[in-house]
Amino acid sequence: MDNTLQQKNTKLIWTLIAVVIGMFAFATLIMPPLYDAFCDWTGLNGKVELKSAAAPEVKSDNPYLVSTETAEAQAALDETAPAIAAREVRVQFIAKADRSIPWDFKPVNNSINVVPGKASNIQFEVTNLTKTGMTGRAVPSVTPAQATPYLRKMECFCFQEQHLEAGQTKLMPLQFYFTEELPEDIKEVTLSYTLYNMEKKNGSTN
Amino acid sequence: MAHHANPTGFKRWLLTTNHKEIGSMYLLFSLAMFFVGGFMAMVIRAELMYPGLQLVQPDFFNQMTTTHGLIMVFGAVMPSFVGLANWMIPLMIGAPDMALPRLNNWSFWLLPVAFGILIFAIIKSFLGLGAAPNFGWTFYAPLSTSYGPPSTDFFILSVHIMGISSIMGAVNVIVTIINMRAPGMTMMKMPLFVWTWLITAFLLIAVIPVLAGAVTMMLFDRHFGTSFFDAAGGGDPVMFQHIFWFFGHPEVYIMILPAFGIISTIIPTFARKPLFGYASMVYATASIAFLSFIVWAHHMFTVGLPLQGNLFFMYMTMLISVPTGVKVFNWIATMWRGAMTFEVPMLFSIAFVVLFTIGGLSGLMLAITPADQQYHDTYFVVAHFHYVLVTGAIFSVYAAAYYWLPKWTGNMFHTGLAKFHFWASLISVNVLFFPMHFVGLGSMPRRIPDYPLQFADMNFWISIGGFAFGLSQIIFLVVLYKCVKGGEKATSEVWENPEGLEWTIPSPAPLHTFEVPPTVK
Numbered sequence: 001m002d003n004t005l006q007q008k009n010t011k012l013i014w015t016l017i018a019v020v021i022g023m024f025a026f027a028t029l030i031m032p033p034l035y036d037a038f039c040d041w042t043g044l045n046g047k048v049e050l051k052s053a054a055a056p057e058v059k060s061d062n063p064y065l066v067s068t069e070t071a072e073a074q075a076a077l078d079e080t081a082p083a084i085a086a087r088e089v090r091v092q093f094i095a096k097a098d099r100s101i102p103w104d105f106k107p108v109n110n111s112i113n114v115v116p117g118k119a120s121n122i123q124f125e126v127t128n129l130t131k132t133g134m135t136g137r138a139v140p141s142v143t144p145a146q147a148t149p150y151l152r153k154m155e156c157f158c159f160q161e162q163h164l165e166a167g168q169t170k171l172m173p174l175q176f177y178f179t180e181e182l183p184e185d186i187k188e189v190t191l192s193y194t195l196y197n198m199e200k201k202n203g204s205t206n
Numbered sequence: 207m208a209h210h211a212n213p214t215g216f217k218r219w220l221l222t223t224n225h226k227e228i229g230s231m232y233l234l235f236s237l238a239m240f241f242v243g244g245f246m247a248m249v250i251r252a253e254l255m256y257p258g259l260q261l262v263q264p265d266f267f268n269q270m271t272t273t274h275g276l277i278m279v280f281g282a283v284m285p286s287f288v289g290l291a292n293w294m295i296p297l298m299i300g301a302p303d304m305a306l307p308r309l310n311n312w313s314f315w316l317l318p319v320a321f322g323i324l325i326f327a328i329i330k331s332f333l334g335l336g337a338a339p340n341f342g343w344t345f346y347a348p349l350s351t352s353y354g355p356p357s358t359d360f361f362i363l364s365v366h367i368m369g370i371s372s373i374m375g376a377v378n379v380i381v382t383i384i385n386m387r388a389p390g391m392t393m394m395k396m397p398l399f400v401w402t403w404l405i406t407a408f409l410l411i412a413v414i415p416v417l418a419g420a421v422t423m424m425l426f427d428r429h430f431g432t433s434f435f436d437a438a439g440g441g442d443p444v445m446f447q448h449i450f451w452f453f454g455h456p457e458v459y460i461m462i463l464p465a466f467g468i469i470s471t472i473i474p475t476f477a478r479k480p481l482f483g484y485a486s487m488v489y490a491t492a493s494i495a496f497l498s499f500i501v502w503a504h505h506m507f508t509v510g511l512p513l514q515g516n517l518f519f520m521y522m523t524m525l526i527s528v529p530t531g532v533k534v535f536n537w538i539a540t541m542w543r544g545a546m547t548f549e550v551p552m553l554f555s556i557a558f559v560v561l562f563t564i565g566g567l568s569g570l571m572l573a574i575t576p577a578d579q580q581y582h583d584t585y586f587v588v589a590h591f592h593y594v595l596v597t598g599a600i601f602s603v604y605a606a607a608y609y610w611l612p613k614w615t616g617n618m619f620h621t622g623l624a625k626f627h628f629w630a631s632l633i634s635v636n637v638l639f640f641p642m643h644f645v646g647l648g649s650m651p652r653r654i655p656d657y658p659l660q661f662a663d664m665n666f667w668i669s670i671g672g673f674a675f676g677l678s679q680i681i682f683l684v685v686l687y688k689c690v691k692g693g694e695k696a697t698s699e700v701w702e703n704p705e706g707l708e709w710t711i712p713s714p715a716p717l718h719t720f721e722v723p724p725t726v727k
């Protein structure tokens with residue numbers, strides 16, 4: 001083989017190897033954080049970070065919860081104020097414990113009807129079925145995802161770790177409302193919570 | 207070039223760097239894998255012949271569908287095209303060998319290792335020593351992470367090894383085509399098989415690393431405490447599907463672009479007309495390759511993507527059928543008013559055009575999001591991809607084998623037997639796969655060992671078709687054996703005025719060819 005061909009080959013091979021390494025890095029190192037960022041940005045993962053954490057309508061210690069101080073929240077909480085929206089949305093609740101955590105976890109009501117703009121409270125009951133104390137955390141999800149930007153949570157157990165002693169039962173509150181801008185074609189929303197064990201696994205891609 | 211004393215026997219094959227010998231080994235290996243994977247298909251069809259569980263347990267059934275898919279995709283279809291590339295690309299571009307002969311040897315010998323590991327896992331399972339991979343060839347998380355059997359680690363190792371082999375093969379093809387063409391062979395004079403393989407090789411370079419990334423992340427989730435795909439640690443199993451199909455859809459084109467090249471080579475020979483629309487074929491291939499990167503989520507219409515996402519992927523997928531349609535049009539236009547004869551390679555090619563198009567049409571049905579939400583994970587999808595892969599990719603490999611076999615062996619094959627192979631395959635393959643459309647539309651799920659009674663009659667006939675198709679492939683072994691052993695001597699042209707440099711050398715092709723490059727006008 002003459003020299004120039006050998007040189008041309010070597011150069012091309014290294015270019016191709018660079019592409020291979022680049023694509024591998026893309027899949028393993030770039031794609032997962034990009035995917036998370038994309039889900040956060042679009043709210044597809046059921047959590048919407050509400051504007052900047054410093055905005056007045058956001059609770060200072062948790063960017064996923066709204067402050068109860070705003071006019072919108074006040075109106076939602078005020079039971080005497082008439083609702084503007086003359087429609088009801090059915091909200092269903094699903095609670096499920098991951099196989100990593102042998103707890104019993106269920107909503108007290110399976111579904112309720114809510115009026116957009118008005119706040120509702122519901123509770124979830126959780127029991128530690130094991131003989132040891134354990135810590136778990138629930139991860140929320142909203143279906144259809146299009147409803148996510150209109151969901152406002154004022155209180156949710158899902159943003160804190162929950163510690164339960166052996167055999168202990170606990171009621172966990174959720175307080176939320178949908179803003180009145182919730183699109184008309186959404187007539188049913190499912191809020192689902194999956195409980196995960198926080199004891200052994202703390203590794204995370206986030 | 208000085209030659210060392212050539213080793214003989216097994217060592218000759220172990221150490222060879224000759225593109226023809228490596229090509230033959232690839233082809234024979236893929237044929238062997240075709241029969242191994244085919245045997246698993248026979249187990250699947252035997253179980254599904256009647257409703258209820260007769261032959262195997264559900265878990266073993268899942269291991270059969272998983273390894274059948276993996277072996278057919280990575281062990282039969284892909285290596286057969288690499289084998290053809292090894293044999294034919296140097297001959298078609300007037301090069302003495304592949305550019306990187308030693309790498310070539312290595313990339314072949316990795317394959318028996320990779321598939322040895324997979325087959326070992328199945329044998330182990332058969333002996334009752336722990337389940338083989340059972341999560342489908344798509345190995346979705348969490349089935350393959352939290353719920354995968356211990357043998358999943360064999361699977362991961364095996365996929366890594368076959369991936370390295372594919373990447374090395376692709377690098378070799380690209381370097382050969384870019385740097386080793388005979389003087390005068392410009393890009394737009396290259397035979398289409400060379401063109402389609404060049405584009406395929408680029409697809410391989412781009413997406414096999416993504417597959418390697420997916421199995422690497424799986425490995426880390428399984429053993430090193432990460433949570434790429436595990437919601438418990440903040441990961442997401444849906445991300446697995448995005449990554450897998452970002453590899454997976456280009457992968458299905460990796461399995462069909464070389465077939466397009468083969469068909470575009472064979473039809474002009476037997477229609478006795480130059481290929482209609484050479485340049486448009488090249489551009490169509492390139493645009494299919496490009497589009498194949500932005501349609502992956504048509505495999506994920508039911509995971510709950512936002513409406514805009516579903517719409518985007520639906521339109522992009524439908525767009526792919528435009529360049530595909532251009533190709534089908536060009537093949538038909540090539541045959542139009544040609545002086546056609548129906549030698550065996552041509553029979554397989556015509557069957558390819560018709561049956562691949564049926565697969566393309568069912569693909570188009572699946573591309574429509576609301577329709578796919580009904581068809582997804584039913585036998586309709588199974589029918590779709592077997593039409594494009596069996597009557598598409600595999601028929602094209604048969605067409606290629608019959609077309610070039612006289613060049614490889616120096617002997618004509620037994621035409622009567624070969625025609626028998628063709629007709630038996632053609633009829634049985636349709637009995638096998640056509641009714642799958644109907645049971646699929648009737649919503650029979652894929653990958654299940656048992657089914658409701660209303661699907662019983664259809665499944666009986668599907669199984670009969672399956673056994674017939676399996677048996678028909680044994681005829682090919684006979685044809686191959688007879689052709690290697692002897693038969694009517696082939697001329698160097700073999701067919702009537704075929705086009706291409708490979709027909710300017712004697713039959714059988716001597717071990718070393720084009721040591722002095724030919725001049726292409």
Ligand code: HEM
Pocket residue numbers: 344458459461462504505523524526527530565566567568569570572573574578581582583587590591594595598599
């Ligand atoms: C006109 C061209 C094509 C279109 C529009 C198309 C469309 C689709 C769609 C939408 C699906 C997903 C179905 C579902 O899971 O619900 C699918 C599945 C599939 N297609 Fe195609 N396809 C085309 C061509 C091909 C070709 C050429 C091949 C391979 C040679 C192929 C191989 C496959 C495979 C293997 C699957 C199933 C993957 C799995 O879930 O196991 N398709 N196709």
Ligand SMILES: [Cu+2]
Pocket residue numbers: 454455458501502504505
């Ligand atoms: Cu696809």
